Amino acid sequence: MRARAPVPRRPGYLRARARTGFLFVSPAIILFGLFLMGPIIGALVLSFTDFNVRAIKNWLSASFIGLNNYRSLIHDPLFWISLRNTFYCVAITVPLTIIISLTVALLLNSKRLKLKSLFRLLYFLPVITTTAAMAVVWRWIFNYRFGLANWLLSLIGIHGPNWLGDPAWAIPAIAAMVIWRGVGFNMVIFLAGLQGIPSHFYEAAAIDGANAWQMFRYITLPLLRPTTFFVTIMTLIGHVQLFEEPFIMTEGGPLNATLSVAMYIYRLGFRFFRLGYASSLAYVLFVIILMITLIRIKVGQSEFGYGES
Amino acid sequence: MLHKMLPYLILTVTLFTTPMAFSKEPVTITIWAMGEEGLNLEKITPRFEKENPDIKVKVVQIPWNLAYDKLITAVAGGTAPDLAQVGTTWMAAFAAMGALLPLDEFVARSEIVSPDHFFPGSWNTGVVGNVVYGIPWYVDVRVLYYRTDILHAAGFDHPPTSWEELFEVARVLAKKGNYGLALSPHWQEFLPFVWQAGGDVLDETLTRPRVTEPEFIEALEFFVSLFQTGLAPIGETIDLFEAFRTGFYPMFFSGPWMVELISSRLPDIKGRWSIAMMPKKVTRASFVGGSNWAIFSGTRYPEECWRFIEFMVRPDVQVEWYRILRALPAVKAAWQDPFIAEEPMMQVFGAQLEEAVAPPATPAWEEIAQAIMHRVEEAIRGVRSPAEAVQLLDQDIRTILARF
Numbered sequence: 048m049r050a051r052a053p054v055p056r057r058p059g060y061l062r063a064r065a066r067t068g069f070l071f072v073s074p075a076i077i078l079f080g081l082f083l084m085g086p087i088i089g090a091l092v093l094s095f096t097d098f099n100v101r102a103i104k105n106w107l108s109a110s111f112i113g114l115n116n117y118r119s120l121i122h123d124p125l126f127w128i129s130l131r132n133t134f135y136c137v138a139i140t141v142p143l144t145i146i147i148s149l150t151v152a153l154l155l156n157s158k159r160l161k162l163k164s165l166f167r168l169l170y171f172l173p174v175i176t177t178t179a180a181m182a183v184v185w186r187w188i189f190n191y192r193f194g195l196a197n198w199l200l201s202l203i204g205i206h207g208p209n210w211l212g213d214p215a216w217a218i219p220a221i222a223a224m225v226i227w228r229g230v231g232f233n234m235v236i237f238l239a240g241l242q243g244i245p246s247h248f249y250e251a252a253a254i255d256g257a258n259a260w261q262m263f264r265y266i267t268l269p270l271l272r273p274t275t276f277f278v279t280i281m282t283l284i285g286h287v288q289l290f291e292e293p294f295i296m297t298e299g300g301p302l303n304a305t306l307s308v309a310m311y312i313y314r315l316g317f318r319f320f321r322l323g324y325a326s327s328l329a330y331v332l333f334v335i336i337l338m339i340t341l342i343r344i345k346v347g348q349s350e351f352g353y354g355e356s
Numbered sequence: 357m358l359h360k361m362l363p364y365l366i367l368t369v370t371l372f373t374t375p376m377a378f379s380k381e382p383v384t385i386t387i388w389a390m391g392e393e394g395l396n397l398e399k400i401t402p403r404f405e406k407e408n409p410d411i412k413v414k415v416v417q418i419p420w421n422l423a424y425d426k427l428i429t430a431v432a433g434g435t436a437p438d439l440a441q442v443g444t445t446w447m448a449a450f451a452a453m454g455a456l457l458p459l460d461e462f463v464a465r466s467e468i469v470s471p472d473h474f475f476p477g478s479w480n481t482g483v484v485g486n487v488v489y490g491i492p493w494y495v496d497v498r499v500l501y502y503r504t505d506i507l508h509a510a511g512f513d514h515p516p517t518s519w520e521e522l523f524e525v526a527r528v529l530a531k532k533g534n535y536g537l538a539l540s541p542h543w544q545e546f547l548p549f550v551w552q553a554g555g556d557v558l559d560e561t562l563t564r565p566r567v568t569e570p571e572f573i574e575a576l577e578f579f580v581s582l583f584q585t586g587l588a589p590i591g592e593t594i595d596l597f598e599a600f601r602t603g604f605y606p607m608f609f610s611g612p613w614m615v616e617l618i619s620s621r622l623p624d625i626k627g628r629w630s631i632a633m634m635p636k637k638v639t640r641a642s643f644v645g646g647s648n649w650a651i652f653s654g655t656r657y658p659e660e661c662w663r664f665i666e667f668m669v670r671p672d673v674q675v676e677w678y679r680i681l682r683a684l685p686a687v688k689a690a691w692q693d694p695f696i697a698e699e700p701m702m703q704v705f706g707a708q709l710e711e712a713v714a715p716p717a718t719p720a721w722e723e724i725a726q727a728i729m730h731r732v733e734e735a736i737r738g739v740r741s742p743a744e745a746v747q748l749l750d751q752d753i754r755t756i757l758a759r760f
Contacts (some may be wrong), residue, residue, distance in 0.1 A: 099759070100719050103432050104453045191592055212591025214737075301591050302733055317425065319723050320449070 094326035103320060116327035126328065128303055129311040132218060136307065137286045139222040144229040144282055145275075151230060152237035153267075167238075171231035181224070182295040186211065189220050211297055214304035221292045221305055228292075229285070233278050240274030241267070276347050280340055287336055308332050383660050384412040388427070388440040391420045393494075393647065396680050403676075404667045411660045431455040431652075438655040439664060441647045442490055444481035444714060445721060450650065451484035452719035457651040457658060459488045468666045477644040477712040478686050484717045490648030491665050492686035494677065496611040497712045498548065498642045499704055500635070501618070503606045505628040515632035519552075519578055522635045526587040529606050536587035538596060538608035539579075541733040543715070543725045544643050545609055548634055549575040551641035551713045557724065557753075558716045565753040567746045575637075576735060576742040583736045590736060597621050600629070609634075611645070612684050615701055631701055633708045644712035646686060684709070720760050727752040 095111055102109040120126045151170055155163055173181070188195045189210035197207030210220040248266045257265070268275075290309035293299055299306035299314070306314075308328065316325030389397045394417030401413040416437065418426055424446065430436040431453060442450060450456050463469050471479050474492050482490030502515050510529055516522040526536025539545055550556065555571030558564065566572060582588045599605040601622045618629065634642045649668060651661045667673055674690035677683065684705055685691060696702050715721055727749060735745040 100449055100452050101454070103428065104455055186593070190594070192594070209591055212593070300733070302737065302739070303730065314726075317428075318726075320428075 090326040090329055093323050094330050096323040098321075098323035098326075100320035102322075109323065112323075116324050117331070119324065120327060120331060125303065125306065125311060129306045129308045132303075132305060133287060133289055133307045133309075136218050136222050136225065136289055137283070139219065140225045140229065140286050141279070141282050143222075144226050144233060144286075145278060147226065148230045148233035148278070149237050149275075151234045152241055153263075155234070155238060156241045167235070170234050173228045174231040178291040178295055181228070182292075185224050186296065212301055214302045217297055217301060217304045221289075221296060224292045224296070225286065225289065229282065233282060236278055237271070237274060240271050243274075244270045272347075276343075280343055283339055283343065284336055287332070287339065382410050382412045383657050384414055385439060385655075385657050385660050385664065386414045386416060386437040387664070388416050388418055388423075388437045390418050390423045390441055390443075390647075392681060393441060393683070394418060399680055400668075400673065400677060403673075404664060407667070408660075408663060411663065413664065434654065436652040436654055438657055439649060439651055439661045441493060442650045443647055444478075444490075444492075444645045447481060447490050447648060447650070448484050448717045448719045448721055451487070451489045451717075455652055456489040457653045457655065459491065459651065459662075462658075462662045463488055463491075466662075466666060468670055473669070473687055473689065475644070475686070475688060475709045475712065477714050478646060478709070481644070481646070481714045481717065482648045482650075490650040491669060493647050493649050493668055494674075494681075494683035495644055495646035495686045495709060495712075496613070496684060497644045497705055497708050498544065498609050498611050498634070499708050500632045501600070501608050501610055501614060502630065502632065503600070503603055503625070503628060504630050505625075506603050506606045515630070516635050517632075518636050519549075523578075523582070523587070526582065526607065527585070530587050534602075534604040534606070535589055536607065537582070538594075538599065538605035539582060539588035541729050541736055543728050543732075544645075546575075546579055546728070546732050547715065548609075548642050548713075549579050549637070552634060552637040552639055553578075554638040556713075556716075557728070558718070562716050562718045563757060565750050565757075567749045567753065571638075573742055573746055576732065576746060579732070580735045580742055584738065601625055612682070612705055616682055631704050633704060633711075640708070640711050642708050642712045644709065644714050646684070718760070720756050723756045724753055727756065 094116055095113060096109045097112050097115075098106075098109040155166055155170075187193075191197065191207070191209040191212065194207075194210075196210060200207040208216045210216050244267065248270070249262055252262050252266060288309050289307040290313065293305040293307050293310050294313070297305045299310050309332070312325045312328050312332070315321045315328065387397070388394075394415065397415045397417075401415060405411065405413060423443075427436070427440065427442075427446075427450070431450070436455060442456075447456075463471075469491055475495065478492045478495045482488055482492060500515060506529065507513075507515065507525065510525070512525055512528075516525045522537075528536075530536035547557070550572055553571040553575040555569055555575060556566055557572075559566055583590050594604065596605065596608060596610075597618070600608065600618065601624065615631070619626070634640045649665045651658055651665075655661060668677070669687050671685075671687055671689040671693070674685035674687045675693045675695060678685055678690070678696060684702075685696070691697060691702070691706050696706075715725070718724070731740070731745040731749040731752070734740045735742045740748070
């Protein structure tokens with residue numbers, strides 16, 4: 048077979064190829080535009096209106112009110128409460144999810160473990176289970192009198208609280224559910240990252256006399272940086288949008304202790320039909336997530352190590 | 357040869373198509389029905405189709421938890437059905453959207469549908485802003501469920517009939533390490549006390565809150581006292597059936613569906629429980645809910661839909677529906693039927709329906725209800741005193757109403 052020499056192109060060849068490329072991509076772009084960008088821009092427009100229940104059938108009855116929705120948000124105590132609840136939960140769930148999933152991934156990556164597939168399956172199952180089914184079980188686990196959680200605590204002499212009925216303990220209870228659900232997904236990603244680290248680094252380190260902790264600190268962690276970066280951002284973005292667990296377990300109670308931002312948006316938009324106001328809160332959430340992500344990227348760039356973050 | 361046949365051909369074709377032009381194509385109306393009702397409606401629609409050969413009925417069944425969103429989406433997207441079962445607390449929102457057809461004219465010329473054929477609280481759930489938008493199909497009313505044997509053992513030979521008796525019975529029953537009754541801050545459990553005291557949430561114009569009036573405060577204080585003295589649980593959820601069976605919750609308030617459920621799930625307490633009307637303060641008022649039939653404004657067949665509604669509220673059809681699903685008939689005449697009149701539990705429900713109240717039919721209701729539940733919960737947990745809570749609730753409601 049002859050090696051191919053660069054073939055002289057006739058004019059317009061590249062443009063024709065570009066056209067073909069666009070043609071192939073167009074279904075995805077059209078769908079993206081219609082179902083993602085369209086509603087996103089629509090919500091932005093809505094956030095400047097007073098769209099309410101009367102406007103559902105008669106769109107024109109809504110009027111533009113400029114930044115009034117955003118001004119009302121600042122004065123809305125439930126806005127601040129929902130922000131506080133969401134970030135309280137995120138502060139617990141994000142670090143713990145990442146640490147636990149990394150630990151599990153490290154354990155599952157060890158060569159000596161049997162039944163790896165079984166464990167991987169068990170850890171990943173919560174990710175794909177429906178929240179409604181989990182809610183039933185977790186409600187029993189957290190039951191004040193007859194639940195598993197308080198029974199386990201009583202074995203070590205602690206009188207467990209009314210997890211879902213006490214405003215002080217509701218968020219930690221929800222956090223436990225969120226972590227349990229999120230670990231599996233991140234574990235799979237960490238596993239992939241771990242398996243991408245060439246084993247000759249470890250062999251070289253073993254020859255140099257490094258122990259397990261040193262290997263972890265100086266080989267695993269740095270080489271895992273791209274994966275960790277991805278995992279932290281995805282977990283942050285996901286957990287700030289906390290919705291399903293409070294929606295199904297506590298409906299925002301008790302006393303609005305588990306009212307997350309996403310839940311408040313849902314309540315405003317789909318129970319009260321204040322779609323204009325709900326859209327403005329959605330955009331505030333969007334900006335917050337955007338800022339968190341930008342901060343994470345900046346922090347990532349300031350770390351020095353192998354590869355860029 | 358063809359030209360000879362042509363006249364005969366034309367005649368034959370005309371002969372066959374002319375009848376089609378004159379006879380009416382059966383009209384198909386699409387009906388959305390929810391939950392158990394949706395699953396069972398087709399047991400009764402064939403009878404309607406037989407009596408009305410020019411109408412075909414297509415029933416679409418929607419689960420309750422999706423129904424609200426689906427209806428809203430359909431209304432917004434212009435794909436609403438012709439007719440739907442609409443929960444009583446949803447009526448005001450859909451009416452405010454302009455999604456429903458006003459029915460006053462139909463009611464005026466109908467012989468079957470007339471306001472005095474229905475229980476007053478129930479009829480009002482279909483009236484929004486003085487316009488009739490829905491006709492009650494079946495009702496649900498809340499009553500007191502109680503363990504006859506536990507009460508008897510504690511020395512009570514009849515269920516509590518007043519607030520004082522309710523408190524006393526609960527207090528005695530709560531001594532043995534369980535609660536006196538199951539209760540929650542939900543507005544459907546709290547508002548009956550307000551109505552029993554003679555108060556309400558809004559005035560008749562539905563523009564002014566009445567929550568700072570003495571009746572409301574009295575009801576709130578009584579309600580709160582049940583929790584704060586440990587007679588009712590704060591923030592605990594237990595499976596109600598197990599709790600009723602073991603006597604952990606010897607009393608609770610609920611609707612007619614619990615009769616069937618308790619009988620089938622808890623056979624070992626058969627004959628050891630009963631129901632009673634709400635306790636009395638000034639009245640023995642209870643919460644009335646249920647479902648109404650509403651015609652959507654975009655329908656092409658309003659007359660046919662109305663005939664279906666007239667069918668469903670005919671007393672004999674109401675009785676048949678009761679036989680199918682045990683839902684309480686909305687039409688008073690149906691209660692005379694011996695099948696219903698002779699059932700002892702139905703007698704309690706029937707009596708309670710005469711004194712049942714529905715929440716105000718305003719599109720702001722969802723928001724107001726949320727505000728009520730929040731302030732009531734605050735009072736129960738001692739975060740605020742009842743007097744403080746009603747002041748804040750008053751402000752909450754005014755803010756909400758200002759936007760309407």
